[in-house]
Amino acid sequence: xxxxxxxxxxxxxxxxxxxxxxxxxxxxxxxxxxxxxxxxxxxxxxxxxxxxxxxxxxxxxxxxxxxxxxxxxxxxxxxxxxxxxxxxxxxxxxxxxxxxxxxxxxxxxxxxxxxxxxxxxxxxxxxxxxxxxxxxxxxxxxxxxxxxxxxxxxxxxxxxxxxxxxxxxxxxxxxxxxxxxxxxxxxxxxxxxxxxxxxxxxxxxxxxxxxxxxxxxxxxxxxxxxxxxxxxxxxxxxxxxxxxxxxxxxxxxxxxxxxxxxxxxxxxxxxxxxxxxxxxxxxxxxxxxxxxxxxxxxxxxxxxxxxxxxxxxxxxxxxxxxxxxx
Amino acid sequence: xxxxxxxxxxxxxxxxxxxxxxxxxxxxxxxxxxxxxxxxxxxxxxxxxxxxxxxxxxxxxxxxxxxxxxxxxxxxxxxxxxxxxxxxxxxxxxxxxxxxxxxxxxxxxxxxxxxxxxxxxxxxxxxxxxxxxxxxxxxxxxxxxxxxxxxxxxxxxxxxxxxxxxxxxxxxxxxxxxxxxxxxxxxxxxxxxxxxxxxxxxxxxxxxxxxxxxxxxxxxxxxxxxxxxxxxxxxxxxxxxxxxxxxxxxxxxxxxxxxxxxxx
Numbered sequence: 001x002x003x004x005x006x007x008x009x010x011x012x013x014x015x016x017x018x019x020x021x022x023x024x025x026x027x028x029x030x031x032x033x034x035x036x037x038x039x040x041x042x043x044x045x046x047x048x049x050x051x052x053x054x055x056x057x058x059x060x061x062x063x064x065x066x067x068x069x070x071x072x073x074x075x076x077x078x079x080x081x082x083x084x085x086x087x088x089x090x091x092x093x094x095x096x097x098x099x100x101x102x103x104x105x106x107x108x109x110x111x112x113x114x115x116x117x118x119x120x121x122x123x124x125x126x127x128x129x130x131x132x133x134x135x136x137x138x139x140x141x142x143x144x145x146x147x148x149x150x151x152x153x154x155x156x157x158x159x160x161x162x163x164x165x166x167x168x169x170x171x172x173x174x175x176x177x178x179x180x181x182x183x184x185x186x187x188x189x190x191x192x193x194x195x196x197x198x199x200x201x202x203x204x205x206x207x208x209x210x211x212x213x214x215x216x217x218x219x220x221x222x223x224x225x226x227x228x229x230x231x232x233x234x235x236x237x238x239x240x241x242x243x244x245x246x247x248x249x250x251x252x253x254x255x256x257x258x259x260x261x262x263x264x265x266x267x268x269x270x271x272x273x274x275x276x277x278x279x280x281x282x283x284x285x286x287x288x289x290x291x292x293x294x295x296x297x298x299x300x301x302x303x304x305x306x307x308x309x310x311x312x313x314x315x316x317x318x319x320x321x322x323x324x325x326x
Numbered sequence: 327x328x329x330x331x332x333x334x335x336x337x338x339x340x341x342x343x344x345x346x347x348x349x350x351x352x353x354x355x356x357x358x359x360x361x362x363x364x365x366x367x368x369x370x371x372x373x374x375x376x377x378x379x380x381x382x383x384x385x386x387x388x389x390x391x392x393x394x395x396x397x398x399x400x401x402x403x404x405x406x407x408x409x410x411x412x413x414x415x416x417x418x419x420x421x422x423x424x425x426x427x428x429x430x431x432x433x434x435x436x437x438x439x440x441x442x443x444x445x446x447x448x449x450x451x452x453x454x455x456x457x458x459x460x461x462x463x464x465x466x467x468x469x470x471x472x473x474x475x476x477x478x479x480x481x482x483x484x485x486x487x488x489x490x491x492x493x494x495x496x497x498x499x500x501x502x503x504x505x506x507x508x509x510x511x512x513x514x515x516x517x518x519x520x521x522x523x524x525x526x527x528x529x530x531x532x533x534x535x536x537x538x539x540x541x542x543x544x545x546x547x548x549x550x551x552x553x554x555x556x557x558x559x560x561x562x563x564x565x566x567x568x569x570x571x572x573x574x575x576x577x578x579x580x581x582x583x584x585x586x587x588x589x590x
Contacts, residue, residue, distance in 0.1 A: 162441075166434055169423075169444035173431055176420040183379070183418070184487070185405030185435040 050109030055207025080204020236260025406436030
């Protein structure tokens with residue numbers, strides 16, 4: 001026991017946390033994409049596990065092929081756009097339910113990604129890693145964090161601007177009330193395709209940066225991305241609500257999606273520091289996400305439920321019965 | 327204005343639930359007509375409105391607006407010509423957006439939605455004025471989320487949204503049926519006010535015979551997916567609810583049995 005505590009080094013935790021901030025910022029882009037599809041369009045987009053990896057493998061293969069790393073990121077973004085548009089079209093044009101459309105695309109992307117990558121994983125040659133903007137190497141970490149933070153800030157600003165344009169308002173209306181949106185002349189099918197494309201574009205961009213960060217891409221990097229993204233969105237929502245209550249607005253919500261992502265990775269860093277098996281983290285996070293998704297329903301159930309009413313009535317009967325006997 | 331020519335629609339074709347909802351319905355509205363539509367359950371009143379709105383494609387027939395056939399256009403394309411208010415107050419507005427954003431969405435009906443701002447400062451005073459005319463105090467709550475409003479307030483707002491960008495035709499599908507009697511009366515008088523002020527052409531489905539006679543300048547009665555009686559302004563003023571029931575019996579060969587109508 002003592003040995004275990006003695007083995008926990010505080011500087012190591014600080015180190016882990018810095019890395020976590022970097023990771024959180026990178027995955028924050030993915031979380032922003034999920035915010036767009038899940039919170040704005042009201043669609044749980046299952047494509048992301050595939051499109052995140054697509055962003056990563058496209059980026060790595062292009063860099064290996066001699067491309068400029070930043071140009072490769074742009075291609076990653078466009079690859080993601082296509083992934084999301086395919087999911088959107090499966091739903092909007094062919095009438096396949098949203099969740100299934102996403103699962104189908106994700107399933108197909110595994111094969112696509114494997115073909116792009118050529119094998120299960122590829123590492124960037126050390127020479128190529130030198131000119132990357134995003135690097136996990138401790139010496140470059142502060143710089144990476146700064147660059148990523150600025151980049152994420154720009155993405156938030158653009159998203160905030162877009163969601164307040166005529167087009168973006170139409171997209172939000174589509175997510176809230178499709179019937180109303182159509183009655184106001186909004187092409188809801190097109191909105192869903194465009195929204196999903198943008199969301200997966202961001203996800204793939206996040207995947208591209210992630211692969212630069214670790215200097216490699218693996219066919220499995222996207223596994224569970226949807227849950228991590230949802231967790232970030234939910235953590236962000238809860239924290240934002242706790243701090244700002246009714247003053248919460250769209251800009252704050254966007255910022256706190258990324259904050260949520262950073263919190264997620266700091267918690268993970270802490271778990272790793274405690275030398276708990278980090279794979280078990282998936283179980284823990286699944287439970288936490290399920291709980292938070294259930295909170296609104298549980299709140300509702302606490303106010304009014306069949307079983308609650310039955311219990312109260314039984315109690316009343318009992319009291320009456322007691323009085324009758326007395 | 328609106329002309330419906332020989333419109334047919336059958337639901338669930340080839341199943342045990344096959345239903346001939348529209349059986350060659352034809353109707354012509356003159357500019358400025360405010361027509362109330364009555365009929366029993368399943369007569370095809372709402373179906374006719376949905377056909378005009380383009381909720382689904384009709385099986386055959388034409389729908390003309392100002393002489394242009396719109397029957398091949400999809401729902402969102404037709405929205406350019408139409409203002410719509412639904413029975414369910416939740417359907418007409420976006421709950422999670424503010425009053426201001428909802429009005430701005432409606433004001434851009436039929437226009438290309440580009441990357442200009444969704445709400446501009448210049449619009450706000452226009453909306454405030456329009457909201458003030460509703461007399462509900464909503465002009466003070468521009469940034470309130472619509473989800474926080476009552477059913478009656480939401481329905482009044484939907485009415486305003488339906489008329490803020492002057493539509494060629496206003497479609498009202500039992501838009502007061504889900505409201506309490508007092509609120510329903512208020513929303514109906516607002517309807518009349520907005521229709522008169524903007525000189526709109528309107529089609530209003532109602533279950534309430536008294537309302538059908540009291541509002542508008544013309545009443546049509548539907549049965550089995552067709553129009554069976556068409557009452558003009560002069561006749562409308564003379565008729566009582568009892569006369570309406572008798573008219574229905576003679577024209578459809580069956581009694582108009584409908585609790586909501588008798589109680590309404």
